[in-house]
Amino acid sequence: MTAQLIFKGIIVLLLIAVFISLTSGLAFLVRDQGKTERTVKSLTVRVVLSLALIILLVVGFALGLIQPHGLPRAP
Numbered sequence: 001m002t003a004q005l006i007f008k009g010i011i012v013l014l015l016i017a018v019f020i021s022l023t024s025g026l027a028f029l030v031r032d033q034g035k036t037e038r039t040v041k042s043l044t045v046r047v048v049l050s051l052a053l054i055i056l057l058v059v060g061f062a063l064g065l066i067q068p069h070g071l072p073r074a075p
Contacts, residue, residue: 007060011056014052
């Protein structure tokens with residue numbers, strides 16, 4: 001397996017973790033009705049994961065593990 005493929009897999013796993021944290025925050029918000037701090041903790045985890053994802057993308061771009069590609073030009 002190449003480093004690029006492993007890097008992209010880590011990015012996908014982080015995106016899935018962010019989504020799971022977001023949905024669990026929503027479930028805690030609906031279920032607990034603001035009586036516990038589980039919603040705040042879940043959303044804090046989401047923010048930390050999102051920051052880690054952004055940092056990982058910047059590092060991957062700087063190291064050349066990911067390549068940006070633009071949209072095709074209009075004719």
